[in-house]
Amino acid sequence: MTTTLDGLKVALSAEEAAVWAYPLVGAKVSTGYQSVVAKAHGVHQMRVAELSGRLAALRADVPDPAAAYSLPFPVTNSASAIKLAVHLEDGVSAGWRYLVAAAETAELRRYAVAQLAACALQSMRWRGRAHLTLTQAFPGT
């Protein structure tokens, strides 16, 4: 049976990847989006702290983040940086959706549902900037 600990670790690793990759978005995205990127980066950092704290409170090991990640496609300009941001928000959405199923308390499931919606909202905003279809029927899948 998948447990709260598994779910917290999956959500944490997804958020850590976003924390690692958002600066790459910031390096290539046009100047008009810098404050958006900074804010998003901060949100992901806060979630890493929250998830690490929850794992520590359960006396679980907090796994170290991966040292480096490979990108799904080259990020060479503002358009590809925006596409990466969509990819990141969809990735964290999948992590939170996983935690929804894994959570063993109503409180944790409620928290995961709220975070999934927040990530879906961010994905939609980047989708708009990428001129993609804004909405998804099943965020996190």
Place this chain on the structure above:
Amino acid sequence: MSPMSVFSRRSALAAAGAVGVSAAAAASAAAAPAATEPSPTKSAAHPERDPQRTDLVAEATLLATYDAAIAAHPSLEGKLAPMRADHAAHLHALAAMIRSAAPKPEGAGHWPTGAAALAALVAAEKSAAADRATACVAAARDRAPVLASISASEAVHVAVLTNDA
């Protein structure tokens, strides 16, 4: 060792894991439900008493509201069609979940202006997002991710309808 891919592997893992959880939860729930979990649902036997019946009816009503809004104000179709398609997918998923045909409510609503129709849809989506989130928290474990995704989708619809993009 090659560096970890940003999500192309992990999100696949998470998605596959979620499916695995559903299967495992369904299997183990039949044998010995955990104390913290709601009882397994007996959807096949009594679809009319299924706890997700409410969600199915609500989604059907929301879909009908979109149809009525588009019929009354065809100029809204371009904006509303993608969200209408999302709700059709939600309805399909919920019907499959409880093994019941989707109800076909009449599209009610007569809005004098497109703005009034949009305002009605915003209110309906807000309620739907909140109700699906509540249903998710109470639902059996194998159903929770689908309800969570539907709730998140509807929360995004509220933002799109209010141009909060």
